[in-house]
Amino acid sequence: xxxxxxxxxDRDLKSVARIWREVGWIDESEAQAAGxxxxxxxxxxxxxxxxxxxxxxxxxGEGLIRYLYEDLDLCVxxxxxxxxxxxxxxxxxxxxAQAVTSGAKQGAEVAFLGMFExxxxxxxxxxxxxxxxxxxFDPATLTVPIPDRIxxxxxxxxxxxxHDLMARRTRGHGGIVVSEPQALAAEMACLESPVALxxxxxxxxxTHALLGESKNAKSVNITHLLAEEPNQLLxxxxxxxxxxxxxxxVRIPEPPxxxxxxxIRHPIRQRxxxxxxGSGVPFExxxxxxxxxxxxxxxxxxxxxxxxxxxxxxxxxxxxSDRDDVDWDGLSDEWTITxxxxxxxxxxxxxxxxxxxxxxxxxxxRLWLGVRSASVLARSTDLDAPQELLEALDRxxxxxxxxxxxxx
Numbered sequence: 001x002x003x004x005x006x007x008x009x010d011r012d013l014k015s016v017a018r019i020w021r022e023v024g025w026i027d028e029s030e031a032q033a034a035g036x037x038x039x040x041x042x043x044x045x046x047x048x049x050x051x052x053x054x055x056x057x058x059x060x061g062e063g064l065i066r067y068l069y070e071d072l073d074l075c076v077x078x079x080x081x082x083x084x085x086x087x088x089x090x091x092x093x094x095x096x097a098q099a100v101t102s103g104a105k106q107g108a109e110v111a112f113l114g115m116f117e118x119x120x121x122x123x124x125x126x127x128x129x130x131x132x133x134x135x136x137f138d139p140a141t142l143t144v145p146i147p148d149r150i151x152x153x154x155x156x157x158x159x160x161x162x163h164d165l166m167a168r169r170t171r172g173h174g175g176i177v178v179s180e181p182q183a184l185a186a187e188m189a190c191l192e193s194p195v196a197l198x199x200x201x202x203x204x205x206x207t208h209a210l211l212g213e214s215k216n217a218k219s220v221n222i223t224h225l226l227a228e229e230p231n232q233l234l235x236x237x238x239x240x241x242x243x244x245x246x247x248x249x250v251r252i253p254e255p256p257x258x259x260x261x262x263x264i265r266h267p268i269r270q271r272x273x274x275x276x277x278g279s280g281v282p283f284e285x286x287x288x289x290x291x292x293x294x295x296x297x298x299x300x301x302x303x304x305x306x307x308x309x310x311x312x313x314x315x316x317x318x319x320x321s322d323r324d325d326v327d328w329d330g331l332s333d334e335w336t337i338t339x340x341x342x343x344x345x346x347x348x349x350x351x352x353x354x355x356x357x358x359x360x361x362x363x364x365x366r367l368w369l370g371v372r373s374a375s376v377l378a379r380s381t382d383l384d385a386p387q388e389l390l391e392a393l394d395r396x397x398x399x400x401x402x403x404x405x406x407x408x
Contacts, residue, residue: 002091004098007045007057013037015054016047019083026190035189042182043078046099048091055086058095060103061183065110065291066175067302067369068399075103075294076178077113078408094325097124100294101320101328109295110365112176114288114408125319125330126290127362127381129174130371130401133254134284140244141265144237147199151239154196154209159185162196162226165206166406169226172256174369174402183408187223195220197239199232208232210239218248224406230257237263256403289404293365296331300345303368305396309340312389313354317382318361331361339396357385370399 007016017026017033026032043061047054059079064071077099082092100111115121118128154162163181171177178184188194191213198209208229212222222240227233233255240250254260261267271282293299296316314335321330336350337343337357359367363381366372374393377383385393 002086002089003049004046004091004095005049007040007047007054009037009040012047012054012057013040016040016045016057016081019055019057019081022084023081025081032190035186038182038189039079039186040182042180043076044099044102045079046095048086048095050086055083056091056095057081058092058099060099062103062108062179063112064177064179065112066171066173067299068173068304070302072109072299072302073107074176075100075106075108075111076176076408077111078178078183080113080116093120093123096121097320097323097326100124100292101326104294104328109293109298110291111294112289112291112404115290118287121290122362123319125292125361125365127292127360127364127366128287128371129289129291129366129369130403131285131287132289132403134251135254135260135264136249136251136282136284137264137267137270138244139240139247139250141267141270142237142241142244143263143265144234144241146242147235147238149199151197151199152206154198154206154211156185156188156194158206159188161206162188162209162211165209165226165228166224168228169405170228170230170257171405172403173400175256175405178406178408187408195222198226199235208236210236217246220247220250222250222252225252225255233258234263253407256401256405288407290362291365291369292361293331293368296335296345299368300337300339300343303339303343303397304341305339305343307341309338310392310396311336311338311350311354312385313337313349313356314345314364315356315358316361316364317359339393355386355389357383357389359383359385367393367397369402370397371402373397
């Protein structure tokens with residue numbers, strides 16, 4: 001018998017920490033267990049109890065996602081973890097479905113998560129995001145100037161200040177903010193050999209910062225590049241270059257606002273040298289996140305299309321509509337979609353002669369976000385439409401590549 005209830009720190013922390021250790025998310029240290037405790041203090045967590053012990057835990061938070069120049073309310077599924085004895089019994093899927101629908105009922109317009117593998121969350125209507133890039137290079141080959149001012153050190157005691165910077169950082173299309181500061185505080189607390197440097201303005205406000213971890217004295221993995229203004233990212237790269245007397249290799253996530261290869265000397269030669277030396281992958285590209293629409297009318301209303309509106313019928317399938325373990329109707333229905341200067345999604349078919357698209361909510365979310373064009377999605381997903389409609393959508397939807405800007 002499995003009981004699902006809200007997480008209680010006094011009863012459940014030890015069991016949840018055991019699960020996180022079983023899956024390799026934290027090590028055996030007390031410091032990382034303390035970081036997990038901080039993380040679980042934010043947002044909402046539920047656990048599945050088997051024989052008196054938590055064997056599955058799902059954590060949900062709140063946030064914002066930038067769509068072009070506007071923000072939408074976000075439901076963030078920030079952790080789904082299952083013990084060795086609770087796998088393949090459906091409890092993780094059911095708890096995740098309940099977390100997503102709880103977010104929808106509380107007003108979230110989009111749901112977002114990091115996937116452990118592609119395919120699992122498709123069953124809940126999630127669709128994969130675009131590729132995120134990470135680069136490994138010799139910091140001495142950066143071409144940006146070294147800053148002429150001294151940076152400040154950042155400690156775990158300043159995690160709230162760093163979170164505030166993350167929330168107000170420059171964000172482009174698809175950029176997300178997680179509302180709960182505990183997630184970042186826990187991440188900083190779990191860094192074994194932290195690297196955290198930044199700059200303040202005249203008033204003392206932290207304006208831009210980098211966070212990461214040193215693998216050893218010569219190799220550093222930067223996890224966050226945070227800046228209020230895009231030009232401040234160049235100063236952070238200059239700060240990385242200034243460490244080149246010590247650091248021989250730096251790995252960074254490519255910020256949405258820059259193409260970092262433009263700022264590196266001999267990037268292809270470095271790639272060849274690393275491959276010959278067997279010293280790791282210099283350039284990585286992977287789609288690690290997934291999203292799904294929760295409020296179709298509000299999301300479609302953010303679309304901006306051609307002056308002459310494009311109108312079509314949408315037969316949308318939402319797998320959450322088929323589940324009997326959630327209290328939410330989902331989005332499965334017939335819709336009339338208008339893309340133009342004013343876009344809309346209205347239940348029902350306005351006319352019988354409209355071109356018809358059939359799609360799962362995951363594929364349609366990818367189209368709406370601009371992850372891939374309609375024609376590409378029609379080749380590789382369950383999105384299906386007449387060729388004329390696909391081509392019209394390809395012309396009408398011109399969006400920047402969506403990039404969250406942070407990982408979790």
